[in-house]
Amino acid sequence: MSSILPIAFDGITYASWLFLISAGLTLIYGVMRILNVAHGSLYALGAYAACSLAGAWLGGGLPAAGSFAMLLLAALLVGSVAGPLIERGLLQWMYGKDEVVLVLITYALFLIMEDVIKLVWGVDSLLLPDPYALPGNFQLGGLTYPVYNVLLIALALATGLALAWALYRTRQGKLLLAVIHDRDMSMAMGINVSRVYLATFAVGATLAALGGAFTAPTIAVTPGIGVEVIVLAFAVVVIGGLGSLGGAALGALLVGLVRSATVRYWPEAELFSIYAVMAMVLIARPKGLFAAQEARKI
Amino acid sequence: MKAAIVAIAPLVALTGLALLSPQWLVFMAMLALAKGVVVLGLLVLMRTGLVSFGQGLYFGIGAYAAALLSHHLHVADAAVMLLAGAAAAGLIAALLGLLLARYRDIFFAMLSLAFSMILYGVLVKSAALGSTDGFNLHARTFFGVALASGVERRVFLIAGAVCAVVVALLVHRLLGGHWGRLATGVRDNELRVAYLGASPYRVVYVNYLIAGAMAGLGGALAALAVGHVDPEMTYWTTSGEFVFIAILGGTQSILAPFVAASIFEALRTIASQYAPNVWQMSLGLAMLAIIMFLPAGLWTLAERRRRSV
Secondary structure (H helix, E strand, O other): OOOHHHHHHHHHHHHHHHHHHHHHHHHHHHHHOOOOOOHHHHHHHHHHHHHHHHHHHHHOOOOHHHHHHHHHHHHHHHHHHHHHHHHHHOHHHOOOOOHHHHHHHHHHHHHHHHHHHHHHHOOOOEOOOHHHHOOOEEEEOOEEEEHHHHHHHHHHHHHHHHHHHHHHHOHHHHHHHHHHHOHHHHHHOOOOHHHHHHHHHHHHHHHHHHHHHHHHHHOOEOOOHHHHHHHHHHHHHHHHOOOOHHHHHHHHHHHHHHHHHHHHHOHHHHHHHHHHHHHHHHHHOOOOOOOOOOOOOO | OHHHHHHHHHHHHHHHHHHHOOHHHHHHHHHHHHHHHHHHHHHHHHOOOOOOOOOHHHHHHHHHHHHHHHHHOOOOEHHHHHHHHHHHHHHHHHHHHHHHOOOOHHHHHHHHHHHHHHHHHHHHHOHHHOHHHOEEOOOOEEOOEEOOOOOHHHHHHHHHHHHHHHHHHHHHHHHHOHHHHHHHHHHHOHHHHHHOOOOHHHHHHHHHHHHHHHHHHHHHHHHHHHOEEOHHHHOHHHHHHHHHHHHHHOOOOOOHHHHHHHHHHHHHHHHHHHOOOOHHHHHHHHHHHHHHHOOOOOHHHHHHHHHHO
């Protein structure tokens, strides 16, 4: 019994991390019908930018607490620079192509960005341990946990709530929902779909970078960190149903809890368990848990 | 018949290559051949309009089946290994295909990806199979004939060439006939195919099975070439590479996958030698250029020339 608390806490921590990355992916898919492979590169970009910014901040002898603001700033910077650059520079010429071709296009983009990151930041690992150690530790069920994990959970919750509020309670969000529901009709009603796409991609990119920026203090930032993240985020998003924000949250929670229980009782099966959950969900519900039904067209 | 005659040329060329060229070129040609076979299988699947992002699953199964034979059962015959690779992959494809043949579009791609990642997860954690390091294999005989060290790879290249040509001819016949038309029909409008009395499910299932078995054969060939297997063969980036090669060559011709795989391997060898840090970037840029300007692959270049002559 004593192991349930740690399992739940680990699971929720992991789920928060997963949600931060997958929320952007599912948003972009929902609006633009693009399963963005380059999402992993945006995540990596966020992590690298965080290392540079927070590293510079701490290196300048400024108060350590401010490094958290630097993590946020890194995410915003990546989202507002790289996001529009990719959407305006590449993706806007590709709309209307087949979904699978769009996957390939973003795959090409992923390959390009992997090398761009290497060229800019080099191939050595970057470390940014300070923000992780700063908040201290606490005890739970006889085990010691970093307070940073609680911050991560809070961040994911805040992000999820903010997204839901923006999507369902604001005018801009309702315009977005209209575009998701029927792109052509929204266009006819005078919604500037091109601008909606641009905003969506920028927000999605910011979310990916946010996930990366807040992961950076917990890992060694090396080339290739985005590669694993892509398939993990795919799994979460597909489990929840492509394009569903609530689905991404539930998918993240499901994967997080299953993983932490597996790590505890059967550590060899860690990776296996995540994709097994994905396969089982798809077998039971071919379009994910929360996917909208589509009419068959003859 | 015409196709059979055309097929003799590459066979002769590859045999010449196997006998005369330096070891590194033999190695490269084998890898290109192995990937060409996998991609040709992918092409069969793509005829039905489905793209699998998980062919690494069967590539890995084929390679591990061959390697396990040599490593655990001490069967060191290359012919048996190739056969076992294709059979093991075909068997798994026959099982998973029952399920996957019901899926379409992005969901097909994602579920096949999930299955390949499951195998990756299992391989990475199984210490008996060498975890992330994998293990070595060694084939010493071919159809029972003992091979002197040094000539093995040359013999395997010829064997691989024969396999590839036979498989390519079979695929050519299959896609050129009734079955190929049916597959295209499924891609264009599945419901109508069903109304006309054919079973789209069966078409997709059989093509998936063929693609799986061919990926297994390719995996066994690659294992023989490298002499080593590791879980990376089942990772999603490997599967992505296959899709990349398929797009590079285009889906118009049986030869395209082999030409594209050779270009890919040659480029990779050169790039990893001279520009290891921008190798992926050049791949990505090439892919974008092809998707934008040659949507039917490099093969359109050859077609255009033929038409203008």
